[in-house]
Amino acid sequence: MASADQVPFDDRGLAYGDGVFETVLLRDGKPVLWPYHRARLHQGCRVLGIELPADAELDACLDGPADGLEVLKIIFTRGSGGRGYAMPDAPRPRLLHRRTAFAPAVERWSGVDVCLCTLRLARQPTLAGIKHLNRLENVLARREWQRADIAEGLLADTRGNVVEATAMNVFWREAGAWWTPTLDACGVAGTLRAALLEQGRVQEALLGAETLIESSAVEQLFVGNSVQGLWPVRSLLTPSGEPLRRFAEAAGAWLQADAHALLGYPSLSGEN
The missing domain is CATH 3.30.470.10 (Aminotransferase class 4, branched-chain amino acid transferase, N-terminal domain)
Incomplete structure (x- = not known):
């Protein structure tokens, strides 16, 4: 080599x-x-x-x-x-x-605001899941917001399904269970996500962007990766900062505790 x-x-x-x-x-x-x-x-x-x-x-x-x-x-x-x-x-x-x-952004473990980017990810099943070097979609999406109070941007694919954030995976709570988007057409399969799936702590499903915005069935939302841990989402905004919806308090949820245990980070007290 x-x-x-x-x-x-x-x-x-x-x-x-x-x-x-x-x-x-x-x-x-x-x-x-x-x-x-x-x-x-x-x-x-x-x-x-x-x-x-x-x-x-x-x-x-x-x-x-x-x-x-x-x-x-x-x-x-x-x-x-x-x-x-x-x-x-x-x-x-x-x-x-x-x-x-490195030091993680500990202040974001209690909650962040994120935006829904306008860029749509191309669907290419051959490359789905892998972390290849061509990340131009993520670069362009990250240009969409400049506000310091927006911590991340969510990305949907060309069919309108939420796939990931620009540098993190997505997790949501619905009907008492935790879910993460199916990544069979695009997106990066994060290592923390893989560990939580293997442990049976989350399941895969499709999540439409409209459902995320409009449905109260999506109770709580997280973004996270194997470096920063899990950030609970308080509010979903447009890239310019206009509100789309708020989510229930999620800091201290057992999913965050499980994820942080895998990374050696402390957990916040919360639900069981």
Whole structure:
């Protein structure tokens, strides 16, 4: 496998988004939810047809002094070369990684406001779930709001189904159970989401954007990921800040407690 401190001009990840990445929470040097991150990276490589990284190479990304909370970002591209979109004859995948100190936005564990973005995600089942390097939809969606009081933006697909937030997955409570959108056509299958699904704490279902706005059956809403934990949503707004609806208090819900236990974060007291 090839590696470099700087990405060369002909790297296919830079030119075409031809690769995958992971963002991993490290606690005293130990990766949180590491089996899920490794599995998603491997799945992304299989979908894209990139040679899987050796376990020793991935483990080497974890080497370094262990000190408190950090975030490890791993980028794995097909490497350099190829004429246009054509694959190089003998690609040498490139592995890049960096660790940075981190502190979660603890103040958002008690509640946030989010907006519903106007951008709609394209449906492409082949790429659904994997964390590939082409995130232009998320970049454009993030441009839609500038207000400091909006913490995240929700994204629906071209059929009007809520899929995810720009950098987080979505969870909602309905009929006494917790749900997360089905990701069979687009969206990133987060590692915290995967762990909660495996434990049976959440189930998958479709959630229409109109239902989210209009139906009182959707009682509570969360956004979250494996780095920040779960943020309960107080209000849903337009990108300009106009109110769409409010949700019932969700800070301290058992779903947040379960998620934070997986990440090693404290939970807020709340429902049982």
